[in-house]
Amino acid sequence: xxxxxxxxxxxxxxxxxxxxxxxxxxxxxxxxxxxxxxxxxxxxxxxxxxxxxxxxxxxxxxxxxxxxxxxxx
Numbered sequence: 907x908x909x910x911x912x913x914x915x916x917x918x919x920x921x922x923x924x925x926x927x928x929x930x931x932x933x934x935x936x937x938x939x940x941x942x943x944x945x946x947x948x949x950x951x952x953x954x955x956x957x958x959x960x961x962x963x964x965x966x967x968x969x970x971x972x973x974x975x976x977x978x979x
Contacts, residue, residue, distance in 0.1 A: 907969075910943065922946040924969075 910935045913919035920943040949965045958965050 907944075908938075911940075 907922055907924045909923055911920055911921045911923055921927070921940050922943055923940055924946070925937045925940065926939050946969065948957045948968050949960045949962070950968050951962060952966055953964070955964060957968075961970060
């Protein structure tokens with residue numbers, strides 16, 4: 907996560923700017939991505955990748971903090 911911003915057209919819409927970690931060249935192109943704050947901090951069903959409630963069976967946060975650097979092992 908690089909920081910928070912706002913949608914230029916809707917100043918009340920908070921966004922999160924982050925770097926996607928698909929580092930294996932399977933997904934070429936820009937690494938910067940933007941999601942709404944609500945979507946960034948949402949819970950998902952890992953089996954289908956869709957948003958769900960935190961109380962749902964198997965639900966997990968969409969993103970997890972992994973630290974400031976990647977382990978190069």
